[in-house]
Amino acid sequence: MKALGIISTTVLFLFLGATLPVFAQEEHHEQEAKPAKQEQKQAKGQQEQQQKQQEQAKSSRQEEQKQARGQQEQQQKQQEQAKSSRQEEQKQTKGQQEQQQKQQEQAKSSRQEEQKQAKGQQEQQQKQQEQAKSSRQEEQKQVKGQQEQQQRQQTNSGKQEQQHEQQVRGQQEQQQKQQGQNEQHAARQSEQEQHRQEGEQRAAWTDHRAHNWKSEHRDWHERGGYNGYRIPEDRYRGYFGPEHAFRIYTYPVVIVGGDPRFQYGGFWFSAVDPWPEYWSANWYDNDDVYITYANDGYYLYNRRYPQDRIAISVYAN
Numbered sequence: 001m002k003a004l005g006i007i008s009t010t011v012l013f014l015f016l017g018a019t020l021p022v023f024a025q026e027e028h029h030e031q032e033a034k035p036a037k038q039e040q041k042q043a044k045g046q047q048e049q050q051q052k053q054q055e056q057a058k059s060s061r062q063e064e065q066k067q068a069r070g071q072q073e074q075q076q077k078q079q080e081q082a083k084s085s086r087q088e089e090q091k092q093t094k095g096q097q098e099q100q101q102k103q104q105e106q107a108k109s110s111r112q113e114e115q116k117q118a119k120g121q122q123e124q125q126q127k128q129q130e131q132a133k134s135s136r137q138e139e140q141k142q143v144k145g146q147q148e149q150q151q152r153q154q155t156n157s158g159k160q161e162q163q164h165e166q167q168v169r170g171q172q173e174q175q176q177k178q179q180g181q182n183e184q185h186a187a188r189q190s191e192q193e194q195h196r197q198e199g200e201q202r203a204a205w206t207d208h209r210a211h212n213w214k215s216e217h218r219d220w221h222e223r224g225g226y227n228g229y230r231i232p233e234d235r236y237r238g239y240f241g242p243e244h245a246f247r248i249y250t251y252p253v254v255i256v257g258g259d260p261r262f263q264y265g266g267f268w269f270s271a272v273d274p275w276p277e278y279w280s281a282n283w284y285d286n287d288d289v290y291i292t293y294a295n296d297g298y299y300l301y302n303r304r305y306p307q308d309r310i311a312i313s314v315y316a317n
Contacts, residue, residue, distance in 0.1 A: 210274035226297030239265035
């Protein structure tokens with residue numbers, strides 16, 4: 001045990017002997033290292049300051065970058081807003097264009113509808129014109145047929161008139177023969193009887209002379225209308241009207257009820273009106289007269305006094 005203690009003490013001294021030089025050396029080194037540490041400390045401080053400056057610069061750059069990013073983001077937002085605005089404007093423009101296109105299409109459809117209606121109206125008018133043309137052609141055809149029929153009737157009527165004229169001429173010839181016989185018979189009569197008949201006719205015509213014809217004259221309308229015998233149309237066209245004038249004295253005249261009645265064209269005529277007082281006294285012997293039918297009856301006209309007309313009645317044979 002004692003030996004162990006000695007050994008331990010010896011080891012302790014040895015350790016201390018070895019340690020003391022080392023410690024002294026370390027202290028020396030520490031004293032030598034103090035300026036270096038101071039420099040390191042200063043360098044470290046500078047590095048820290050530089051690092052701070054770098055960090056501040058970095059922070060500044062980050063802030064600038066942040067501001068730049070903010071500006072970029074703001075610009076991007078503005079661009080997006082501008083883009084959105086442009087898109088909205090484009091959308092509105094597109095909507096307006098679509099609306100204008102719709103309006104144009106509606107206007108085009110309206111024009112097409114109007115054109116269609118106008119075309120329909122034109123076609124309808126054309127149809128109406130064609131129908132009217134067809135109606136006119138049909139009417140013209142009917143009129144032409146009627147004219148042809150009338151021509152045939154007139155031809156037949158002309159033949160009938162010719163036949164009638166032949167009959168009338170035969171009757172006139174017979175009458176002339178009878179007149180000749182009557183003249184021969186009258187020639188055999190005494191001159192006193194002839195003077196008596198002429199006097200009666202002259203007296204009868206004279207009795208029908210008006211004192212004031214304008215106040216005494218009345219036409220058939222004023223008399224209530226003509227209700228006597230009516231001359232057939234074919235006979236009327238052949239013997240009556242302004243183009244068929246004659247003189248009364250050349251035709252038979254009789255006295256009926258004290259009134260003169262003369263024969264012409266196969267009919268007897270009696271004056272209902274008086275004759276104007278300013279006519280010549282022998283007008284029935286010397287003046288050309290004609291018979292015509294007006295709207296309300298038969299009248300006798302004197303070509304020497306064309307403004308006057310005398311209402312007359314017609315009697316069949």
